[in-house]
Amino acid sequence: MIDKNSHIPIYAQLEGILLEMIESGELKPGDIIPSENELSKKYGISRMTAKKAIDSLTIKGLVERTQGKGTYVSSYEKKIELPLNRLRGFTQKVCEMGLVPENKLLAFEKIPCPKNISKILGIEEGEKVWRMERVRQIDEIPAVFEESYISVKLLPDLKEKNLLESKFDYIKKIGLEIGNSEREILAEIPSDYVASALRLKRNEPILLAENTTYLKKGEVLEYSKIYYNQKKYRFKLIAEGD
């Protein structure tokens, strides 16, 4: 079963054994898998080694662990489909479903613009910018963590209230025309801060979009980093042939 003299680490061998059990259907979604103690006894390895194998399956999303309960094979949940190539895909989709996204404001401050952000926004370093952190959730489930920067010059009278409702509606209301957004997509392990805001475990991969949003007249409106909870959402787009 496990070859202790193999050049393949024991934890990787055990991970393979468990993976095989999941893929073959021997362990089905929702099933509990053997505990660390059981595995360490069964294969004559230390508990730490067994744990390492299971932890690896965890960050791959194949199993879920709960302290005090055990480790269970992940079930596929119904996920909400979001278009990655729409700026307001999230809001739109949620509204279509008759739900209202709830915004939680984690930070809202007026700060001197850091150098890297100032380059993107096209303003001077040190000029005042709004810095905001929001979590958007539905039914108490965090869906999106957003960190964004907007020049104070563009939105001098921005209030907390506007962020708790709809930032975009407010921007349109004061007469600014929002254009398109350049979006870079990354797979990342989030910081512990972002992970806990989305109620995710440490070291789970997450989709990140870095956005530079323009006004219709060409000026940069906003720079934002949006982290998406993949547990609940699927991200789609259409790629064109040639």
Add this chain to the structure above:
Amino acid sequence: MIDKNSHIPIYAQLEGILLEMIESGELKPGDIIPSENELSKKYGISRMTAKKAIDSLTIKGLVERTQGKGTYVSSYEKKIELPLNRLRGFTQKVCEMGLVPENKLLAFEKIPCPKNISKILGIEEGEKVWRMERVRQIDEIPAVFEESYISVKLLPDLKEKNLLESKFDYIKKIGLEIGNSEREILAEIPSDYVASALRLKRNEPILLAENTTYLKKGEVLEYSKIYYNQKKYRFKLIAEGD
């Protein structure tokens, strides 16, 4: 420095300390960071705990480790920009740069179609399909791992040679018109197999696109999973305002 009675795990505290040193510029890209032994002595913790902190920075992409050498703060490398909303973005971009992507065929077989794939391709379970695994690389650096399925009915005479050159050109040559592709984007920890094909370390996050490509007349042509090496590429698209 480190509070052993804190509710925050020691490894998380140490990770924070190192992160702070990197973000403050005390440790610059390319610098070596203290070894596991040095850290365990300095903070009076075990080497395993120090390792856990550094491993976490590794999968977040902030440092890179080499056995026998040490751990270094990651340098930002120039990355090639690819459009996520173009089917042939990779080929196109590489050709624009005057380079030729080299294809390595890892698997090419005619198999009975598995159930889940048959649903997507719109054919009967067990009907014959081509299953292919390719790695595309530039200058010996793996860029993309692709696993794909195409009905044998559509491409009865597909040869290894066609895959080593250009699959799409071959498809066009035999008179099929390629349409658009529905693409789902995911952040994933790849299997060890995929990771090693792309020469990545275990447990590093990666961008995955799952594609369903259609012919112009509506039929499904291909289902493919494409894994992108983020180390070398950046993925961009334009999101439309409203």
Add this chain to the structure above:
DNA sequence: GAGTGGTCTAGACCACTAA
């Protein structure tokens, strides 16, 4: 050969869950 990271062990204490 000295130093590095990679793996592994056999124990320990803790926080949490469920009965």
Add this chain to the structure above:
DNA sequence: TAGTGGTCTAGACCACTCT
């Protein structure tokens, strides 16, 4: 209270890199 996973230790052996 018993069992689970989360953390941590102090050692050990190995493979690798550099000199």
